Amino acid sequence: MTQSKAIAETRVLTEVESKEMLKAAGLPVVDTRLACSKKEAVSISREIGFPVVLKVMSADVVHKSDSGGVKLGLANSAQVEKAYSAIMSSVKGAYPEAKIQGVSVQSMARPGVEVIVGMSRDPQFGPVLMFGLGGVLVELLKDVSFRIVPVSKADAAEMIREIKGFPMLEGFRGSEPADLGALEKLIVGVSEFIERNPQVKELDLNPVFAYKDGVVAVDARVIAES
Numbered sequence: 001m002t003q004s005k006a007i008a009e010t011r012v013l014t015e016v017e018s019k020e021m022l023k024a025a026g027l028p029v030v031d032t033r034l035a036c037s038k039k040e041a042v043s044i045s046r047e048i049g050f051p052v053v054l055k056v057m058s059a060d061v062v063h064k065s066d067s068g069g070v071k072l073g074l075a076n077s078a079q080v081e082k083a084y085s086a087i088m089s090s091v092k093g094a095y096p097e098a099k100i101q102g103v104s105v106q107s108m109a110r111p112g113v114e115v116i117v118g119m120s121r122d123p124q125f126g127p128v129l130m131f132g133l134g135g136v137l138v139e140l141l142k143d144v145s146f147r148i149v150p151v152s153k154a155d156a157a158e159m160i161r162e163i164k165g166f167p168m169l170e171g172f173r174g175s176e177p178a179d180l181g182a183l184e185k186l187i188v189g190v191s192e193f194i195e196r197n198p199q200v201k202e203l204d205l206n207p208v209f210a211y212k213d214g215v216v217a218v219d220a221r222v223i224a225e226s
Helices: 003-008 015-024 037-048 075-092 137-141 155-164 165-174 180-196
Strands: 010-011 032-035 052-057 070-074 102-107 115-122 126-133 146-149 200-211 213-217 220-225
Touching: 010 137, 015 032, 015 220, 032 037, 037 052, 037 102, 052 075, 070 075, 075 102, 075 165, 115 165, 115 180, 115 220, 126 155, 126 213, 146 155, 155 165, 180 200, 180 213
Parallel strands: none
Antiparallel strands: 010 220, 032 102, 052 070, 052 102, 115 126, 115 200, 126 146, 200 213, 200 220
């Protein structure tokens, strides 16, 4: 197989597609749906329940937030309508050639400790799972741990405790401790998902909000062979 053909057969799933795939596998993700019009965005928002988040849906838009493609904490239909129009205007200005599918509408998750769970395939070892502090911290601190799939519950517990930022998960300076059992379950669940879906080449759950009573993936990206 030529390199160009291999690239052509690999597809980056949209956020909505990625979350639907993960949700079907029993992994905790924020309810997210695609809206192709302002009216549809309002309708979905009402079904999901306010407050909601809108994000532009386009493979051509690399930096969604920087281009005005993300609106948070929308509390009613009027705010959703205004946000939809603002997103379309801003993104088209920043990326005039971009093909825009619409926006994703998702419930606004309450804040928690941000972590990342990811997977990439090593040419020698196969699928490798990664865990660390999430959000911008993963790029800034590069404080992560790795294990080769399959990952057991004991492996997951070790991964969590290996990172230097583990005190953040224990409850740093009066903050609520994270549900370590739920994090372990998520890591094992992602490992099992990868084993069942060999077509998945890369996966990123970032951020995952860790609470004292569970976890939920707020953003997700899956790259798979078609």
